[in-house]
Amino acid sequence: MKNRKIARIAALAAAGLIVTGLVAVAAGCGSGGGSADNASLVGAGSTFANPIYTKWIDAYSKVQPGVDINYQSVGSGAGIQQFTAQTVDFGATDAPMKDDQLAKAPSEVLHIPTVAGAVAITYNVDGVPSGLKLTPEVLANIYLGKITKWNDPAIKADNPGINFPDQAIVTVHRSDGSGTTNIFTSYLSAVSPGWKSQVSAGTDVKWPVGLGGKGSEGVSGQVSQTKGSIGYVELAYAKTNHLPYAWIKNKAGKFVEPTLESTKTAIQGVVASMPADFRSGSVGNPDGDNAYPIAGFTYILVYKNQTDQAKGQALVNFLWWGIHDGQQYAAALDYVAQPPELVKKVEAQIRKINYNGQSLAPSS
Numbered sequence: 001m002k003n004r005k006i007a008r009i010a011a012l013a014a015a016g017l018i019v020t021g022l023v024a025v026a027a028g029c030g031s032g033g034g035s036a037d038n039a040s041l042v043g044a045g046s047t048f049a050n051p052i053y054t055k056w057i058d059a060y061s062k063v064q065p066g067v068d069i070n071y072q073s074v075g076s077g078a079g080i081q082q083f084t085a086q087t088v089d090f091g092a093t094d095a096p097m098k099d100d101q102l103a104k105a106p107s108e109v110l111h112i113p114t115v116a117g118a119v120a121i122t123y124n125v126d127g128v129p130s131g132l133k134l135t136p137e138v139l140a141n142i143y144l145g146k147i148t149k150w151n152d153p154a155i156k157a158d159n160p161g162i163n164f165p166d167q168a169i170v171t172v173h174r175s176d177g178s179g180t181t182n183i184f185t186s187y188l189s190a191v192s193p194g195w196k197s198q199v200s201a202g203t204d205v206k207w208p209v210g211l212g213g214k215g216s217e218g219v220s221g222q223v224s225q226t227k228g229s230i231g232y233v234e235l236a237y238a239k240t241n242h243l244p245y246a247w248i249k250n251k252a253g254k255f256v257e258p259t260l261e262s263t264k265t266a267i268q269g270v271v272a273s274m275p276a277d278f279r280s281g282s283v284g285n286p287d288g289d290n291a292y293p294i295a296g297f298t299y300i301l302v303y304k305n306q307t308d309q310a311k312g313q314a315l316v317n318f319l320w321w322g323i324h325d326g327q328q329y330a331a332a333l334d335y336v337a338q339p340p341e342l343v344k345k346v347e348a349q350i351r352k353i354n355y356n357g358q359s360l361a362p363s364s
Helices: 002-014 050-063 076-084 099-104 136-143 153-157 179-191 193-198 215-225 235-240 260-271 309-323 325-329 340-350
Strands: 040-045 068-073 090-093 109-124 170-174 211-213 229-234 247-249 295-303
Touching (some): 040 076, 040 309, 050 109, 050 309, 050 325, 076 090, 076 179, 076 295, 109 179, 109 260, 109 309, 109 340, 136 153, 136 170, 136 193, 170 179, 170 215, 215 229, 215 235, 229 235, 260 295, 295 309, 309 325
Parallel strands (some): 040 068, 040 090, 170 229
Antiparallel strands (some): 090 295, 109 229, 109 295
């Protein structure tokens, strides 16, 4: 019996399921007692998180080849809708569910932060290299339709030496419900009283001007194809599509490039103040000389009380792997991995996921 136990622990180690000194719940041996050996999971939501979740699913399939996970990058708004309707096993969003949305859910919902990332301001203007400098006021006024030409004095003032064309500005935004939109509009609401009063923040707002594109792919595509355009996408999408991106003036008065380090600085400034349910979303306009201000967390949505033991066990196994082993893939995709102090809090959140009142996660 003892030899079988030793062999079992060795097998777990070989599968990569011994994490940070704990034995992760392996398929088929969870505290709920269900078998997750051949479970299939479907998730839907955030395009912001699509690159990291795609990588996670691929890497996890090598650890647990019997678990099939299908993720649909449909936008945070659609992800919340499908999750609420229970047509998927988990949702994904960069905008925490609001109280009225939670009230419509069939049972208690948990937000599991996975990684954080920056929203880059991309543009397509002849003769303007990457590194365009934009103040919060200028960016807000561009999207409010008050600054309409690239050679506007307010833009030129912060970009000496650049010969801006007398070209109309075409703003591009998401046409679907989007957590990326929530991060961007939350930032604009934090820095611009005019934006806050006229438009406000949300996953789907009434845009004063501009063109819409579905998903991050749609926005980056519109910007790539439209001369004089400006849009917002995840930093990873800007880099993947070789789009130039702007440096944004932060709360400290410094123009900051969206990078892994500047995003990490912004995230670290808000971790300590995150609420117990993690529903903080955007970082707002954080302190820090090197903090890039347009950033936020992305979440996986799960039901606290699982009704299918095998699926619930497989989902918990995947989440536990994601917040530990999965974090190693974040930096290469321009996401910020969770700091250790946040991981401990997220572990406690995952332990709340249960089947018939019994936690499906490791107990210690």
